Amino acid sequence: MSKATLFDSRIKKYAYCEPSEIYRDIGASPDGLPIEQIESMREKYGRNSFNERKNDTMMQRLRRAFINPFHVILFVLGIVSLITDVFVASNFARNATTAIIIFSMILISGVIRLIQELRAKSAAAQLDRLIHESVTVRRDGELMEIPTEELVVGDLVLFSAGDRVPADIRLTKSTDLFISQAAITGESAILEKSCRKLSYGEQKTLTQLENLAFMATTVISGKGEGIVLAVGKDTLYGSFTKPDSDDKNSFQKGANSIAWVML
Numbered sequence: 001m002s003k004a005t006l007f008d009s010r011i012k013k014y015a016y017c018e019p020s021e022i023y024r025d026i027g028a029s030p031d032g033l034p035i036e037q038i039e040s041m042r043e044k045y046g047r048n049s050f051n052e053r054k055n056d057t058m059m060q061r062l063r064r065a066f067i068n069p070f071h072v073i074l075f076v077l078g079i080v081s082l083i084t085d086v087f088v089a090s091n092f093a094r095n096a097t098t099a100i101i102i103f104s105m106i107l108i109s110g111v112i113r114l115i116q117e118l119r120a121k122s123a124a125a126q127l128d129r130l131i132h133e134s135v136t137v138r139r140d141g142e143l144m145e146i147p148t149e150e151l152v153v154g155d156l157v158l159f160s161a162g163d164r165v166p167a168d169i170r171l172t173k174s175t176d177l178f179i180s181q182a183a184i185t186g187e188s189a190i191l192e193k194s195c196r197k198l199s200y201g202e203q204k205t206l207t208q209l210e211n212l213a214f215m216a217t218t219v220i221s222g223k224g225e226g227i228v229l230a231v232g233k234d235t236l237y238g239s240f241t242k243p244d245s246d247d248k249n250s251f252q253k254g255a256n257s258i259a260w261v262m263l
Helices: 003-016 019-026 035-045 058-066 069-087 097-130 250-262
Strands: 134-139 142-147 156-160 168-180 190-193 218-230
Touching: 003 168, 003 218, 019 168, 019 218, 058 097, 069 097
Parallel strands: none
Antiparallel strands: 134 142, 134 156, 156 218, 168 190, 168 218
């Protein structure tokens, strides 16, 4: 399921629902999840963690960076250019410029992709360190402190000023709650949050929905309680660290254009 589909089907729609509808849909309750249901929710929706590729070796990263169809095509073109322009050409006509350009494109493209993956890995590690904290949840009607990485979809989370929001949450209670979303929007503005159900006439972008709180945002003042809708890599913030995005970056698009022009 794509990130946009996930938000539309399981997160954004809950901004327009009453808490009772969310409890019923997810299988939770105002008293929190039963202890025996925790593991099944974790298996269904995943763990509140980002380190799915922590065992990748440098060789695996190099292979992903340099071995792909685009590079194979360029490599074949480079070999053909070497043969026709250098090895079988007369001394007067020999010119390795085209081959050098092609192999340089392969090298530069691969290095940029490798750097991007290493940066994404570093960001994921930083995110993972953020969740090695404790959080207050209500389970089976009792308040308890648990490590944040043990959160599951359906948990009821309580937070107050100074806390970092540990997952993507639909607020069910709030008191003078103000949250900074700089971590996901880059904007310094502090937003007031509420637990009221939104009407469909108030169509807004995801980050503008006042009854949703997102992972890694910071509680500036007040307190709130909410039900966890997404954890780990399925959160809005977790999507920023996805290393194998299918979207091509601008360099790759430009390189592809240059390659086909050369063809």
